[in-house]
Amino acid sequence: MAAVDLTTHPGHLARRLQQAHYLLWTTMVSEEITSPQFAVLNALVAEPGLDQRTAGERVGLDRSTTAEVVTRLSRRGLVDKVRDPQDGRRFMLRPTDDGARTHRKLALRAARMNQVFLGPLTPAEQAVFLDLLQRVSEAAESLRNPAEPVAY
Structure with a gap:
């Protein structure tokens, strides 16, 4: 059997793209704050007071990853985590002043990184590339949540 041309495999290309993104992120944006951590912080800057589950949903993270990301952001003093007075099982999240400053700094760096x-x-x-990535990402999300039909 002949070798497979992996340049025609979207998963292989997506992994290589992720590797390139990780390299650029750590060299141009932050070695300390990961891209998923920034995404959660960004969601909280946009909507302070989100509960942990909703914040994770906003940025496409599963529950356990969201919990770990929030714990790390909280330990760094970037996010305040307060129990919801109406539902003790939920945590409401807000960026701290340091979290807002960190977000501003990283958002500028991320914009430069995206240009590169x-x-x-x-x-x-x-524009076409971002549109296609968005469409494929949304279709992949619906595979995780079978209640939503996949629209191609």
Whole structure:
């Protein structure tokens, strides 16, 4: 049997893309705050007071990953985690002042990193690329949640 051309396999290309993103993130944005941690912090800057489950859903993280990310952000003093007075099982999350400052700094760096990451593409290609990634990501999300039909 002949070797498979992995350049035609989206999963292989997605993994390579993720590796490139990780390298750029750690060199241009932060070695301490991961991309998923930034995503949760960003969601909380946009909507302070989200509960932990909703914050994770906003950024596409599963429950256990969200819990770990929130714990790390809380330990760093970037997020306040307060029990919901109406439901003791839920935690309401807000960025601290340090969390808001960190978010502003990382958002600027992430914007620069995205310019480098998408640099090989023209502006029109970047728009198409992001649209296609969004569509594939949304379809993949619905595979995790079978209650929502997959629309191609």
